[in-house]
Amino acid sequence: MTNALQIHGDDHVATLLEPVSAGDSVTAGGVTVAANMDIPKGHKIALRDIAAGAEVVKFGFPIGRATADIRAGDHVHTHNLATGLSGTLDYRYQPAERPHDAPPAARSFLGYVREDGRVGTRNEIWILPSVGCVGRTAERIAAEAGRRHAGEVDGVHGFPHPYGCSQLGDDLGATRSMLAALAAHPNAGGVLLIGLGCESNQISRLLEELPEGQRGRIRTLVAQNSADELEEGLALVAELAAEAAKVKRQPVGLDRLVLGVKCGGSDGFSGLTANPLVGRMSDLVAAAGGSVVLTEIPEIFGAEQMLMDRAESAPVFEEVVGVVNDFKNYFLSHGEPVSENPSPGNLAGGITTLEEKSLGAVQKAGHATVADVRRYGERIRRPGLTLLEAPGNDAVSSTALAASGATVILFTTGRGTPLGFPVPTVKIASNSDLAQRKPGWIDFDAGQVLSEGFETAEAALLDRIVAIASGEETAAERNGEREIAFWKRGVTL
Structure with missing residues (x-):
C-alpha cells in the first residue's frame, strides 16, 4: 500500500496515509523522498524544495506561502507555512467550461409528499x-x-x-x-x-x-x-x-431530494475521501433535478473563485461575490482577520491554512453549476446547487441548511462529533480509524475510498442515503441528538 497521496500533478506536497519516521521513504506522484523527521498521518510532506516566500501548492492551487526554506522530505505545517489571505478582493467572472452532467441515477426513495409538492424524509x-x-x-x-x-x-x-x-x-x-x-x-x-x-x-x-x-x-x-x-x-x-x-410514504425520485452538505472537524483526509465523495452525491442529485445546498461561507475563502467560475450567469456570479465579500467585511468590521481558521482540531488533523481547508471543503459541492445564492434564513427556490449564507459553526450552519429546505444533511468529519439537527444528519467519516472508534456517531466510512476506490464507495453511500431518506435512522437520531442554533449578529438589550 502506498504511504502518501499527491492529489494533483502540480502539488508541491503529498498527504501521508500513515505516520512516517525520520528516514522512511515516501513515494507519491512519481517522486520518492526520505522523511526528514517524524510526521503524523494526514499531514503534508514536501515532495520538492520550496523557497521561503514561495507559494505552496496542494489540490493544484496555492494553500499559502512558505515562511522558511522547506526541503524535500520536510513536514509542511504551521511552523513553515502561513495563509496568504487578507481582506476583500475584486473578482472577475470567468465562466468555466461546463462539465458534462453525471447521468441521473435511476433511484427513488420513500418520502412524504406534501400538498405543495415538496417531499419530506420524515413525518x-x-x-x-x-x-x-x-x-x-x-x-x-x-x-x-x-x-x-x-x-x-x-x-x-x-x-x-x-x-x-x-x-x-x-x-x-x-x-x-x-x-x-x-x-x-x-x-x-x-x-x-x-x-x-x-x-x-x-x-x-x-x-x-x-x-x-x-x-x-x-x-x-x-x-x-x-x-x-x-x-x-x-x-x-x-x-x-x-x-x-x-400521510404515508410513497416512492419518489432523487429530483425530490434536497441535500445539505456540511463538514465539521475536518482533517487531512477530508479533502481526499469524504468531501469529494459527497461531491459525487451532489452531482448525482443535481443531475437528477434535485437540490444541493452548500454553506459555511468563511470556509470557502481561498477557494471562492472556483465557485464563482461555476456561476450559472453573471447575476449569480455577482451574488456570490456579494455574499463572500459581505462575510469578509463582517470579520473585518469586528477587527478580526478573514483567515482566523482552521480550528485546533483541524490543525491536529493536518490542515494548516484556511486556503487548504477551503479547497477541501468546496469539493462537497461536486462540479455542479451554481444556480442560486440565498441569504441567511431564506429558503431555496430553484433546483441545482445553491450557495447559502451562514457561518462555519456546525450548529448554526446546519440549522440554516435545514431552514433553507434541506431534508437530509451529509456531514463529513475527520475528528467526529455527536451533534444532530432537525433533519436526518448523516455523519461521514473521512478515515476508517474514526469510523471504527466511534460507531455510535458515524453512519458511513469514507475511508474505504482509499482501499476500495470512489466507484465502490459512491454506490455504497448512495444506498445509505436512499435508506435514510426512506426512514432508516441516523446515529444522531438514535442517540436523540436534535438541536437548533441561530446566528446572532445584533446587540442584546
Whole structure:
C-alpha cells in the first residue's frame, strides 16, 4: 500500500496515509523522498524544495506561502507555512467550461409528499418556541407527546433556543425568519409554535412569514394565556399527530431530494475521501433535478473563485461575490482577520491554512453549476446547487441548511462529533480509524475510498442515503441528538 497521496500533478506536497519516521521513504506522484523527521498521518510532506516566500501548492492551487526554506522530505505545517489571505478582493467572472452532467441515477426513495409538492424524509411534529423562556416547556411537551404518539408519526421534537427577546431590528428579524422557515419545513407534518406572550418575537408576527397554504398544519400556544400550557400543548399536538398520520410514504425520485452538505472537524483526509465523495452525491442529485445546498461561507475563502467560475450567469456570479465579500467585511468590521481558521482540531488533523481547508471543503459541492445564492434564513427556490449564507459553526450552519429546505444533511468529519439537527444528519467519516472508534456517531466510512476506490464507495453511500431518506435512522437520531442554533449578529438589550 502506498504511504502518501499527491492529489494533483502540480502539488508541491503529498498527504501521508500513515505516520512516517525520520528516514522512511515516501513515494507519491512519481517522486520518492526520505522523511526528514517524524510526521503524523494526514499531514503534508514536501515532495520538492520550496523557497521561503514561495507559494505552496496542494489540490493544484496555492494553500499559502512558505515562511522558511522547506526541503524535500520536510513536514509542511504551521511552523513553515502561513495563509496568504487578507481582506476583500475584486473578482472577475470567468465562466468555466461546463462539465458534462453525471447521468441521473435511476433511484427513488420513500418520502412524504406534501400538498405543495415538496417531499419530506420524515413525518414529525416539531415544537418551536418563539422565545427562549419557553424552550424547556417545548421539550417537556415533546417528551410526553412522543410517548403518547409513538407509531403514529416519526417523532415529536422540541427545539429550544435562547433568542426571541432582547433583540432588535435585523437581528430579531433573522430569528423570526429562521423559525418561520423551520415551521414550513416538509419534514414537519405538524408544528406547534409556543410563545411566552410578552416577548419581542410575537407569534402573530411569526405567522405572517408563513405561506398561507401551510398554516393549516400549524397550531399556536401562548403560555401566559393558558391555565395549563402542558396539557393544552399536548392536546394541540394530538390534533397535529392525527392529521400527520394520514400521510404515508410513497416512492419518489432523487429530483425530490434536497441535500445539505456540511463538514465539521475536518482533517487531512477530508479533502481526499469524504468531501469529494459527497461531491459525487451532489452531482448525482443535481443531475437528477434535485437540490444541493452548500454553506459555511468563511470556509470557502481561498477557494471562492472556483465557485464563482461555476456561476450559472453573471447575476449569480455577482451574488456570490456579494455574499463572500459581505462575510469578509463582517470579520473585518469586528477587527478580526478573514483567515482566523482552521480550528485546533483541524490543525491536529493536518490542515494548516484556511486556503487548504477551503479547497477541501468546496469539493462537497461536486462540479455542479451554481444556480442560486440565498441569504441567511431564506429558503431555496430553484433546483441545482445553491450557495447559502451562514457561518462555519456546525450548529448554526446546519440549522440554516435545514431552514433553507434541506431534508437530509451529509456531514463529513475527520475528528467526529455527536451533534444532530432537525433533519436526518448523516455523519461521514473521512478515515476508517474514526469510523471504527466511534460507531455510535458515524453512519458511513469514507475511508474505504482509499482501499476500495470512489466507484465502490459512491454506490455504497448512495444506498445509505436512499435508506435514510426512506426512514432508516441516523446515529444522531438514535442517540436523540436534535438541536437548533441561530446566528446572532445584533446587540442584546
